[in-house]
Amino acid sequence: xxxxxxxxxxxxxxxxxxxxxxxxxxxxxxxxxxxxxxxxxxxxxxxxxxxxxxxxxxxxxxxxxxxxxxxxxxxxxxxxxxxxxxxxxxxxxxxxxxxxxxxxxxxxxxxxxxxxxxxxxxxxxxxxxxxxxxxxxxxxxxxxxxxxxxxxxxxxxxxxxxxxxxxxxxxxxxxxxxxxxxxxxxxxxxxxxxxxxxxxxxxxxxxxxxxxxxxxxxxxxxxxxxxxxxxxxxxxxxxxxxxxxxxxxxxxxxxxxxxxxxxxxxxxxxxxxxxxxxxxxxxxxxxxxxxxxxxxxxxxxxxxxxxx
Amino acid sequence: xxxxxxxxxxxxxxxxxxxxxxxxxxxxxxxxxxxxxxxxxxxxxxxxxxxxxxxxxxxxxxxxxxxxxxxxxxxxxxxxxxxxxxxxxxxxxxxxxxxxxxxxxxxxxxxxxxxxxxxxxxxxxxxxxxxxxxxxxxxxxxxxxxxxxxxxxxxxxxxxxxxxxxxxxxxxxxxxxxxxxxxxxxxxxxxxxxxxxxxxxxxxxxxxxxxxxxxxxxxxxxxxxxxxxxxxxxxxxxxxxxxxxxxxx
Ligand SMILES: Cc1cc2nc3c(=O)[nH]c(=O)nc-3n(C[C@H](O)[C@H](O)[C@H](O)COP(=O)(O)OP(=O)(O)OC[C@H]3O[C@@H](n4cnc5c(N)ncnc54)[C@H](O)[C@@H]3O)c2cc1C
Ligand SMILES: Nc1ncnc2c1ncn2[C@@H]1O[C@H](COP(=O)(O)O)[C@@H](O)[C@H]1O
Numbered sequence: 123x124x125x126x127x128x129x130x131x132x133x134x135x136x137x138x139x140x141x142x143x144x145x146x147x148x149x150x151x152x153x154x155x156x157x158x159x160x161x162x163x164x165x166x167x168x169x170x171x172x173x174x175x176x177x178x179x180x181x182x183x184x185x186x187x188x189x190x191x192x193x194x195x196x197x198x199x200x201x202x203x204x205x206x207x208x209x210x211x212x213x214x215x216x217x218x219x220x221x222x223x224x225x226x227x228x229x230x231x232x233x234x235x236x237x238x239x240x241x242x243x244x245x246x247x248x249x250x251x252x253x254x255x256x257x258x259x260x261x262x263x264x265x266x267x268x269x270x271x272x273x274x275x276x277x278x279x280x281x282x283x284x285x286x287x288x289x290x291x292x293x294x295x296x297x298x299x300x301x302x303x304x305x306x307x308x309x310x311x312x313x314x315x316x317x318x319x320x321x322x323x324x325x326x327x328x329x330x331x332x333x334x335x336x337x338x339x340x341x342x343x344x345x346x347x348x349x350x351x352x353x354x355x356x357x358x359x360x361x362x363x364x365x366x367x368x369x370x371x372x373x374x375x376x377x378x379x380x381x382x383x384x385x386x387x388x389x390x391x392x393x394x395x396x397x398x399x400x401x402x403x404x405x406x407x408x409x410x411x412x413x414x415x416x417x418x419x420x421x422x423x424x425x426x427x428x429x430x
Numbered sequence: 431x432x433x434x435x436x437x438x439x440x441x442x443x444x445x446x447x448x449x450x451x452x453x454x455x456x457x458x459x460x461x462x463x464x465x466x467x468x469x470x471x472x473x474x475x476x477x478x479x480x481x482x483x484x485x486x487x488x489x490x491x492x493x494x495x496x497x498x499x500x501x502x503x504x505x506x507x508x509x510x511x512x513x514x515x516x517x518x519x520x521x522x523x524x525x526x527x528x529x530x531x532x533x534x535x536x537x538x539x540x541x542x543x544x545x546x547x548x549x550x551x552x553x554x555x556x557x558x559x560x561x562x563x564x565x566x567x568x569x570x571x572x573x574x575x576x577x578x579x580x581x582x583x584x585x586x587x588x589x590x591x592x593x594x595x596x597x598x599x600x601x602x603x604x605x606x607x608x609x610x611x612x613x614x615x616x617x618x619x620x621x622x623x624x625x626x627x628x629x630x631x632x633x634x635x636x637x638x639x640x641x642x643x644x645x646x647x648x649x650x651x652x653x654x655x656x657x658x659x660x661x662x663x664x665x666x667x668x669x670x671x672x673x674x675x676x677x678x679x
Contacts, residue, residue, distance in 0.1 A: 132591060192569050215589040219571050222556035223563035231525050231645045234554050249552055250447045254456050257649040296568035300584060300595040359588045366548060366608060374678040384446060391656055395676045412659035415668050425665045
């Protein structure tokens with residue numbers, strides 16, 4: 123068996139998710155190559171070469187792969203997929219955008235959001251917002267899979283794998299990059315944070331999210347939100363946790379003013395310890411919370427910050 | 431410009447599903463079904479393009495059992511002009527759906543195809559991307575804004591780090607994210623009118639597409655049940671528990 127892992131990049135740097143995808147690849151077994159594609163991605167390639175379990179890193183560094191647009195990335199993967207039995211990517215917005223194209227062009231199915239490897243052809247994945255776990259077996263010659271990071275512990279960084287250039291260049295006249303508005307934050311990435319504190323509609327407005335800042339600072343936490351909070355314009359979309367947002371599984375998740383709709387739970391119920399702060403003692407979030415505190419968040423948050 | 435919209439019949443998003451006792455699948459008997467929420471947003475976007483004078487015709491298409499015609503009628507009530515039902519009782523996976531939609535695209539030659547980003551039953555998030563690959567058309571996935579401008583469309587996408595805007599040549603494939611628009615409700619007179627709008631029924635065989643997939647569903651289980659814990663009475667007690675019991679502080 124041989125596996126190609128598409129590296130996840132964040133602003134040109136190697137994203138943390140890649141180390142989780144390699145862990146999943148190790149469970150499948152066989153040689154693991156990593157593809158780093160983009161423009162000016164040499165540093166990302168060197169970071170990938172350090173990851174344990176990597177056999178070699180292949181780098182496609184060309185302007186046509188800048189911003190990892192779907193059309194050239196899909197075409198590149200089709201060119202490179204040839205000898206591999208599995209192609210994996212993280213279930214990030216890039217992985218989700220690109221990998222199904224490879225699957226379709228190879229006339230195989232894609233398994234999305236895999237959370238466990240049973241064997242080289244049998245995998246577990248959540249369906250129905252995580253309310254059921256399906257075990258699926260693929261008889262396709264090439265297995266195309268996106269990996270949910272929270273299902274696999276990241277590999278370490280003691281490796282020094284060879285890095286080789288890929289000179290495949292494809293044409294793309296169909297899509298072009300216009301602009302990006304990326305949230306600038308000094309906080310840890312939501313997906314990788316050990317502690318996450320999220321606010322919901324109960325926060326009332328965007329200004330009040332500042333009440334979470336001091337606590338997040340003290341705990342080294344990332345800040346998340348429910349969809350209701352995002353929809354109401356309190357905070358940007360990249361903070362959404364849930365079935366259709368980000369999936370997180372930190373050691374500690376603190377839900378503040380969040381009712382606990384199944385779509386929100388889908389994104390956080392695998393957290394180790396869940397704390398809920400809500401004024402409604404019947405809120406469904408308490409059914410999954412290890413520690414529930416009933417009360418007004420506007421009184422509780424300042425007190426919590428001062429006592430931490 | 432013609433706009434093609436793909437809609438899927440799925441479990442209503444408010445329903446909590448149950449797994450069958452024999453673990454063969456989830457139990458959908460007597461469960462409320464509805465149009466996939468992302469598909470409602472896709473229909474709404476297409477109808478708005480028509481109201482703006484950009485689209486001339488909106489065609490809704492679904493792949494599924496006979497009952498899926500209910501969702502096509504909903505799309506017609508919301509403003510689609512006609513519908514295509516590709517009828518099959520088999521479990522149609524994303525790849526098969528994408529192949530069928532590619533045939534419809536070939537036949538109908540739409541300027542824009544709008545799909546949901548994800549069906550909330552299988553949570554696949556792949557059909558639109560597969561359709562784009564098969565038709566050779568560019569894709570704008572997870573759209574929170576779609577702006578048609580002559581022979582181009584600018585799509586603003588919800589990505590992990592924030593928002594990204596890309597420009598695509600038309601025809602193009604777009605998949606919707608939640609904030610693209612707020613779908614309207616169908617009014618009673620429109621629901622009545624929808625009954626008279628044209629609805630073509632086809633089969634996968636008409637398009638020469640094999641629905642069977644090489645992926646088999648071996649087992650479906652409930653996730654590990656998470657038990658509710660305790661209520662604490664104060665912030666002090668919470669901090670104490672987190673430090674000394676859960677040991678996460
Ligand atoms: C297709 C689809 C996908 C979706 N995907 C997601 C997703 O990925 N993520 C997601 O989060 N949602 C998602 N949703 C939305 C989801 O169904 C809920 O609507 C949403 O999670 C509710 O957010 P909320 O808990 O913040 O708001 P609400 O349900 O309105 O709850 C607000 C809570 O705040 C509490 N509160 C109010 N004031 C105070 C106060 N002063 N002090 C303490 N508590 C207070 C209230 O008691 C209440 O429990 C999706 C929905 C659909 C249809
Ligand atoms: N059976 C189907 N019939 C019509 N459209 C579908 C079907 N399955 C998926 N789609 C479309 O593809 C989108 C994404 O679905 P998926 O990739 O399966 O998560 C849906 O929101 C629909 O727009």
